[in-house]
Amino acid sequence: MISKKSSPKLMTLSHGAGCACKLPAAEIHALLAELGPAEDPRVLVGNETADDAAVYQLDGERAVVTTADFFTPVLDDPYDFGRVAAANALSDVYAMGATPLVALNLVAWPLESLGRDALRDVLRGGADVAREAGVAIVGGHSIDDPEPKYGLAVTGVVDPGRILRNSTALAGHDLFLTKPIGAGVATTALKRGMASRELMTSAVEVMTTLNRSAAEAAHTVGASAVTDVTGFGLLGHLYELTNASGLSARVNATSVPMLPGVLDLVRASEATIAGGTRRNRRWLEQFVSWGAGVDEPHRWLLCDAMTSGGLLMAAPPDSDAPGTRIGTVEPGFPGAIRVE
Template sequence: MTETTAPPGIRLTQYAHGGGCACKIPPGELETMVSGLLAGSGSPPDLLVGLDDGDDAAVVRIEGGRAVVATADFFTPVVDDPYDWGSIAAANALSDVYAVGGEPLVAVNLLGWPRETLPLDLVREVLRGGLDVAATAGCHVAGGHSVDDPEPKYGMAVTGLADPSRLLRIDGGRAGLPISLSKPLGIGVLNSRHKATGEVFPQAVAAMTTLNSAASRAALAAGARCATDVTGFGLLGHLYKLARASGVTAVVDVAAVPYLEGAREALRDGYVSGGTRRNLAWVEPHLDAGKVDGDELLLLADAQTSGGLLVAGEIPGAPVIGELVPREGAPLRLR
């Protein structure tokens, strides 16, 4: 966390109804909204990744054996520190490019700000955080768009490049592959506690501001062809989408899933977002939970912000949390 010029006493999280990726439209509602939009039109041959399975970014083939990657992501404050919020939002937007195996090239800012309610000095800190993270990623930032908004919102639209023959796709999973997770879970419950109490959790900020660049490159180097990032739909939600698109069953070794320090205590004390509960309700019809209890299920469905990559394959430094097996019964199974 970086010291900022934020006036004392201003808590950005109190100016938003939700926080981070937990304020996403629920996955079931989102799928209903986009269902049938392209029915009967077919996918253009150069659109390598589109709306079909809910991948993290769009990918279009261009000349020269390359592909353009395009994505956008923004959300309400997940932490009170404006610099940290800007850094987290930028890392989260860049993650969508890494999740499909691309490298970010240029980004533009997306900003909503209650200009008559919150000082403009805070905006500078938010944008500075985003600029610094983009610079770390080697990604240019060139302008953007802003609106006067009752709730503060920030993020980026990012354009990147990829090798069309070496993409990471959500539908590329195959039976027999291990499942790796590059960041621990628990960001959601810690952020909920922060919003409610003002307690600061440096371990959560560090996780959210860590770029997924190394994990993406390691996955490609290892020959992986299937990945997604873990954000607002939680581990179970994103893994369900991957298993469904790939036609396999994802089996999770619950004891192997890593969590941030303090996550279980935050769950125990009731800091669970509505987004997390909606995630669990969405996946439960497709889940064989075995003997796993309700509290553990909530952690597995915890709505993450700028979470790690979920990769079908082994990558250095990332724990293996399960495996993909031939589809038998539910797309998700816990053991």
């Protein structure tokens, strides 16, 4: 729940909120292409498919999964900021079908302006979520920085034969989403002083919910591909999944679950649209075709640069997959998405 005590306005020190401060997807993809893949046969998942974490094989039964994720404040409350950041970092490991084991704190903090107590609350929030996940935080690294940032580097383990990837979707499988979108709109509205307490309570609940059970269900139902939905928005991460799988997708805009009230916020004011969301939409215009009935608020929300979203999975249409069915995977031009 949101802390009732007075807390520093963390977001006033941040140029962006959470995953909305990510570098543009097009720039990241171009840079990774220039660097090329890792030249080690034990690297089972590298940067070639823009997957959620790297996977390194130790032996026939074990592979290490490793990721790092940190960002600027997504909330004003330090404790809840820590909780959200930890859940977001752990999500990358869950999205690979792995079990997180240990983590390191990643901290950039303006001690002079925010003080030690607020940092302690951030770390306490991260530790509480890590404890819920059964993860030990065993150290970390910190720097002095005028803009606060927090996250985790997480290490996990997975059976090499049970890795969930974003590059193995099958045509004919349906798309399922396990959390509502719109957290980016909610946090941007908070930064603008436009968010209700009810909306933020819902948003914090969504962002601090671990994707552990959703990942377990993905294994159970035979999901062919999985990724999590964060800073590149639902359509951005769907593009990465379908492009890596050599397939296209069709999405029903009105089937996509959204946080209550975010659609009305976008309809009322485009000031609730994060800069990261605007970058996402510009990038995605080359891959997405919109049906005439899809209005502007829905288009913005489907590109919402959100933090700690749910898992997006391709699974058999007759399966008991978790979440909401939002579309289908189809043969077609790799990465092409039709929204109706």
